[in-house]
Amino acid sequence: xxxxxxYTVRLSDTDAAGVVYFANVLVMCHQAYEESxxxxxxxxxxFTSNSxxxxxxxxxxxxFFRPMFCGNQLLIHLLPEQLSDTEFEVNYQIVAVSFPxxxxxxxxxxxxxxxxxxxxxTHLPEVIxxxxxxxxxxxxxxxxxx
Amino acid sequence: xxxxxxYTVRLSDTDAAGVVYFANVLVMCHQAYEESxxxxxxxxxxFTSNSxxxxxxxxxxxxFFRPMFCGNQLLIHLLPEQLSDTEFEVNYQIVAVSFPxxxxxxxxxxxxxxxxxxxxxTHLPEVIxxxxxxxxxxxxxxxxxx
Amino acid sequence: xxxxxxYTVRLSDTDAAGVVYFANVLVMCHQAYEESxxxxxxxxxxFTSNSxxxxxxxxxxxxFFRPMFCGNQLLIHLLPEQLSDTEFEVNYQIVAVSFPxxxxxxxxxxxxxxxxxxxxxTHLPEVIxxxxxxxxxxxxxxxxxx
Amino acid sequence: xxxxxxYTVRLSDTDAAGVVYFANVLVMCHQAYEESxxxxxxxxxxFTSNSxxxxxxxxxxxxFFRPMFCGNQLLIHLLPEQLSDTEFEVNYQIVAVSFPxxxxxxxxxxxxxxxxxxxxxTHLPEVIxxxxxxxxxxxxxxxxxx
Numbered sequence: 001x002x003x004x005x006x007y008t009v010r011l012s013d014t015d016a017a018g019v020v021y022f023a024n025v026l027v028m029c030h031q032a033y034e035e036s037x038x039x040x041x042x043x044x045x046x047f048t049s050n051s052x053x054x055x056x057x058x059x060x061x062x063x064f065f066r067p068m069f070c071g072n073q074l075l076i077h078l079l080p081e082q083l084s085d086t087e088f089e090v091n092y093q094i095v096a097v098s099f100p101x102x103x104x105x106x107x108x109x110x111x112x113x114x115x116x117x118x119x120x121x122t123h124l125p126e127v128i129x130x131x132x133x134x135x136x137x138x139x140x141x142x143x144x145x146x
Numbered sequence: 147x148x149x150x151x152x153y154t155v156r157l158s159d160t161d162a163a164g165v166v167y168f169a170n171v172l173v174m175c176h177q178a179y180e181e182s183x184x185x186x187x188x189x190x191x192x193f194t195s196n197s198x199x200x201x202x203x204x205x206x207x208x209x210f211f212r213p214m215f216c217g218n219q220l221l222i223h224l225l226p227e228q229l230s231d232t233e234f235e236v237n238y239q240i241v242a243v244s245f246p247x248x249x250x251x252x253x254x255x256x257x258x259x260x261x262x263x264x265x266x267x268t269h270l271p272e273v274i275x276x277x278x279x280x281x282x283x284x285x286x287x288x289x290x291x292x
Numbered sequence: 293x294x295x296x297x298x299y300t301v302r303l304s305d306t307d308a309a310g311v312v313y314f315a316n317v318l319v320m321c322h323q324a325y326e327e328s329x330x331x332x333x334x335x336x337x338x339f340t341s342n343s344x345x346x347x348x349x350x351x352x353x354x355x356f357f358r359p360m361f362c363g364n365q366l367l368i369h370l371l372p373e374q375l376s377d378t379e380f381e382v383n384y385q386i387v388a389v390s391f392p393x394x395x396x397x398x399x400x401x402x403x404x405x406x407x408x409x410x411x412x413x414t415h416l417p418e419v420i421x422x423x424x425x426x427x428x429x430x431x432x433x434x435x436x437x438x
Numbered sequence: 439x440x441x442x443x444x445y446t447v448r449l450s451d452t453d454a455a456g457v458v459y460f461a462n463v464l465v466m467c468h469q470a471y472e473e474s475x476x477x478x479x480x481x482x483x484x485f486t487s488n489s490x491x492x493x494x495x496x497x498x499x500x501x502f503f504r505p506m507f508c509g510n511q512l513l514i515h516l517l518p519e520q521l522s523d524t525e526f527e528v529n530y531q532i533v534a535v536s537f538p539x540x541x542x543x544x545x546x547x548x549x550x551x552x553x554x555x556x557x558x559x560t561h562l563p564e565v566i567x568x569x570x571x572x573x574x575x576x577x578x579x580x581x582x583x584x
Contacts, residue, residue, distance in 0.1 A: 008330075010323050012167055016160035016216050016486045017554070018341055022495040022547070023158070023468070026461040033304050035365070038300075044363030048303055048454045049310055055362055055459040058523070061499035067557070071326070071336030088149050109460075132509070154476075156469050157486055162340045163408070164487055165577055168349040168401075169322070172315040175450050180509070184446075195456055203314040207353035209570030211413070217472070217482030221313070244412045255314075262309070304459055308452035308508050315450070362454050 001134040003039065005032035005076040006097075009068050019067040026062055029092040029107045032076040040131045053125050054090075055111040060109040073097040074104070082132045086113045086121045147280040149185065152179035152243075155214050159245075165213035170230045175238040175253045178222040185279045199271050201257040208253040208268055219243040220250070228278045232259045254256040293426040295331065297324035297368040298330040298389075301360050311359040318354055321384040321399045323375045324368040345417050347380075354399040365389040374424045378405045378413045404420070439572040441477065443514040443552045444535075445468035447506050457505040464500055467530040467545045470514040491563050492550040494527075498544040511535040512542070520570045524551050524559045 013019040034044055066073065077093040080093050092107040113124045124132075153174050161167040171182040180190055214220065223239045259270045270278075303313050307313040325334055360366065369385040383397040405416045416424075445466050453459040472482055506512065515531040530545040551562045562570075 008327070010326055011161045011163070011317075011336070012169070012319050012322065014162035014340075014484075016155045016162070016164045017157070017492060017494070018162045018164075019488075019494070020157055022498055023461045023464040024394040026464070027302075027304050030304065030461070035300070038363060043452075044303070045554070048362045049456075050308075054455060056457070056505070059499070059501050059504060060460055061497070063497050064495060069337040069492070070332060070340045122325055153478060154473070156465075156472055157482070158465050158468065160486070162337075163346060164341075165348070168352055169315045169318040172318070173448075173450050175499055176315070176450065181446070184509060190449070191308075192508040194452075194508045195310075200309060201312070202309070202359070203356060205353070205355050206314055207351070209351050210349060213348070215483040217488045289362070303453045303455070304461070306454035307449050308454070308456045309449070310454045310456075313450055 001036055001040070001078075001080055001131055003032065003036040003078045005035050005078065006074055007031065008073045009070055009072040009074065011070050013068075013083055014070050014117070017070075019069060022062070022064065025064065025094065025105050026060055026077060026107060028074070028094070029062075029078070029090075032078045032092065033090055033109070035133055036078055036080075040128050042058045043133065047127070051101070051117070052115065053113055053122060054116040055124070055128065057109045057114050058112045060108065062105060064105050066104045075093040075100060080132050082124070082129075085123050086094075087111065088128070088132060090122065090139065115130070147182055147186070147224075147226055147277055149178065149182040149224045151181050151224065153177065153220045153222055155216055155218040155220065157216050159214075160216050165215060167195070167206070171210065171214075171251050172206055172221070172253060172255075173242065173256065174222060174240070175208075175224075175236075178224045178238065179236055179255070182224055182226075184275070184276055188273050188277065193273070198261065199259055199268060200262040201259050201270070201274065202227045204258045205256040206254065207250060210251050211248070212250045214250055219257065223245060226278050228270070229273075231255070231269050233257065234270065234278060238255070244283045293370075293372055293423055295324065295326055295328040295370045296356050297370065299323065299366045299368055299382040301364040301366065303362050306362050306402055308329070311361060314344075314354070314356065317343055317360075317386065317397050318352055318399060319357065320353075320368060320386070321370075321382075322364070322383065324370045325382055325401070329371075329423055332419070332426045334419050334423065339419070340357065340359060343409070344407065345414060346368075347405050347416070347420065349401045350404045351402040352400065356397050357394070357397045360396055367392060372424050374416070377400070377415050379403065380416065380420070380424060398425055439474060439476070439516075439518055439569055441474040441478065441516045441581065443473050445512045445514055446507060447508055447510040447512065449508050452508050457495070457507060459484055460500070460502065463502065463532065463543050464498055464545060464547075465519075465530070466473050466514060467500075467516070467528075467547065470516045470530065471528055471547070472516075472562070474516055475569055478565070480565050480569065480574045485565070486564040489555070490553065491560060492554040493551050493562070493564065493566065494551045495547045495554065502543050504542045506542055513538060520562070520567075521548070521562050525549065526562065526570060540559070
């Protein structure tokens, strides 16, 4: 699944320093992740309130290279990668539509599949496996990892 | 229940215009409401994920008189009022600790008690009735309504 | 200016009660307002950090008729109205794409044009006057007010 | 500067999965950082809108060990560390007041001092140097790093 999400920076994303508040960059990335799931047919209402499996984030990180301002039009490129039967990672690159050569920010979220009641690890559900491999060729992977 | 909540404006509350983003004033008010519930012994985790009753907001409004800036120390005065067997309202006044004479903002939230599954109205639960009348005399009411 | 904005509810908009957190409905409405400004050529970065004029919200209100869930696709219909030389109001109707007949929520924001340094009222800038009257006929107005 | 911040999880911090939305853990950490600055006398309004120096975050990361729920009372332990003349890092440990032995989450933010107009690196301002070394002994440092 190599996916690109269009996002326009909103006033609510910014802070009094005049630029996007740092944690909101991760919110944008998660929106791209949600949209990529929806594109492959995942019902987000059911998925996020599911009683048998959940895929919470266990680690997130983000690097900021250039500031983002209210009204900026962004592209968020997303590439997930399966790490094990119970775990996957999503890598994000954020670029400006007006200057896509250099990233504004890069981020990663790592997700573990659990049973929400017991909080024990469980196998990734079929919809996630399908999403992980949706339209994804080896060349896509090597390009984004470069 | 006449309650005062201390709140310090955070960078995440502000936007690129340099002041608190308008909708975040309602978020602060809701925090004051949550704290007032906790003070009377309500378990917020259970209360907000309860399967038999919920008290969603059906109306909210807010008036802004003066801007609020990052680091400002605020007092949020809260006064709930029961409207019927199934409905109550909470009135909020926000003032600066450094100048409590004139409000920075005023807000109201109106809540209706429902069964979350059927979304039908149901009687306010006992914990809410107790909270509504917690330490509240007629003089408190008439003072804040003036 | 009669404008419709497409919005998909994100996990970050929701809370532990399983539905959209009430104040986030106003955030969505403000996003629709920002997009309507952008459509008429307003540069949002300059507009929101302008040193000579600002149009802060002095009043906001919202009515909630039906809950909104993660993944829901919404239409936000927006209609601004000039109230005076220094003031305008924006009315919002939020409907589900899958059932546009009945609104999920309605909201209003009232904005006053000020000089951000002095916080004194000043005339609405030309870009706002143009936005207020952009493609807006009398029939549009009477239809939405009905 | 070894600092502990008390924080109560609010409904606005949670999402439809019933727990704190991942990016809001970084928001809480930043609130602790702001409070630690205020404690040493930094004026946050001036500091966050300063025209000569800013200390934006260039990297943030967070590990999640246990879920956090609405109403949970937390302690956020914070320890900053100067990395160079222009850079510092803040380490955060979040624990439950009711069970402080095992962290719920750990986070780090890395900040670089810049001139906000040119976006070029500049020396950390005196108020930050003072904050970095405020009441901080070698034993504090070795304890938290262990």
